[in-house]
Amino acid sequence: MNSALQAINELNRVRLAHLPTPLHALPRLTRKLDGPGLWIKRDDLTGLAGGGNKTRKLEFLIAEALDRGCDSVVTAGGAQSNHCRQTAAACAQVGLECHLVLGGEPPALPLGNLLLDDLLGSRIHWVEKSRRNNRLDELGGELRRQGREPYVIPIGGSNSLGCLGYARAMFELKEQASQLGITIDRIVFATSSGGTQAGIVLGARLSGFRGRITAISIDQPPDNSAEHTFLAGVAQIATEGAERIGRNVQFAAGDCETEYGYLGAGYGVVGELERHAIRELARTEGILTGPVYTGRALGALLNMIARGAIGPQQTVVFWHTGDDVALHAYSAEMSTNSHSQS
Ligand SMILES: *Cc1c(COP(=O)(O)O)cnc(C)c1O
Numbered sequence: 571m572n573s574a575l576q577a578i579n580e581l582n583r584v585r586l587a588h589l590p591t592p593l594h595a596l597p598r599l600t601r602k603l604d605g606p607g608l609w610i611k612r613d614d615l616t617g618l619a620g621g622g623n624k625t626r627k628l629e630f631l632i633a634e635a636l637d638r639g640c641d642s643v644v645t646a647g648g649a650q651s652n653h654c655r656q657t658a659a660a661c662a663q664v665g666l667e668c669h670l671v672l673g674g675e676p677p678a679l680p681l682g683n684l685l686l687d688d689l690l691g692s693r694i695h696w697v698e699k700s701r702r703n704n705r706l707d708e709l710g711g712e713l714r715r716q717g718r719e720p721y722v723i724p725i726g727g728s729n730s731l732g733c734l735g736y737a738r739a740m741f742e743l744k745e746q747a748s749q750l751g752i753t754i755d756r757i758v759f760a761t762s763s764g765g766t767q768a769g770i771v772l773g774a775r776l777s778g779f780r781g782r783i784t785a786i787s788i789d790q791p792p793d794n795s796a797e798h799t800f801l802a803g804v805a806q807i808a809t810e811g812a813e814r815i816g817r818n819v820q821f822a823a824g825d826c827e828t829e830y831g832y833l834g835a836g837y838g839v840v841g842e843l844e845r846h847a848i849r850e851l852a853r854t855e856g857i858l859t860g861p862v863y864t865g866r867a868l869g870a871l872l873n874m875i876a877r878g879a880i881g882p883q884q885t886v887v888f889w890h891t892g893d894d895v896a897l898h899a900y901s902a903e904m905s906t907n908s909h910s911q912s
Pocket of ligand 1: 623624651726760761762763764765766767860863864891892
């Protein structure tokens, strides 16, 4: 076994995900588009109360919470956060109390992920979106003063420990590709808090993956030195992730290819790009993608193919990061009659 993979596997991990997730072809979509050869990595099927990419990170994060003797977990996200829903499920599975700091106002009717957060027994703390990180720290302090032992997980579980879930996933992908006899030219997926991207970039380096890795920014604008340093942060998470397993591998923003052209009207605002992509995959392959992340990333991929940025001879893996649960909270945006023709 690769020694880096061995080092990752030696870290504490709670088994939360059903792994490996399937890697399979999308033959009807490939034919309809006349190439490239499209494949899908089904992290929507990680299985944690609806699945998704946060499950791989949580395997390491929840293990550390238990290892430290924590009795509760605190994390934050949007009202339709897939990360929060998977954290709530992970906590229920191992018997930790789960506190979720959600940005916005409680809706009259909880739908999608928010409904599941409640069913899974989490305690929800609403706060203005810009105050989520402050509230996360405050809440950790409040719980400590009450004699509790909270484990605080950053938004998206995106830190050097969480990212190792995706470093590990790259070895899984490589193994599957070799069994299937395919050479992957490119991986496309959604990025937002950056931990998935950091892990994939790190895992690619450690496993010797030679394809191109393209993250589609869902909400992050390009870095502009002083105020906004998203990609620098992604690179730092990857570098620190390597350190955790005793590898001195440095990453820079330039190692993290990111497309910024698909930000649409902002985070969680569903437009024609997402509507079209979601319908296209659903109607050609019977697979659901979500309104916020995977619909946008898939829309970006379809657009890159349509404008010739990805050639027909390529083999491309779309990494499904799992957010179809949120569709139910977006029925007004998804199912209007005027949009029912694709
Ligand atoms: C969180 C999330 C992402 C982005 O992952 P990050 O690690 O936060 O960049 C992509 N897709 C889905 C469905 C998510 O929930």
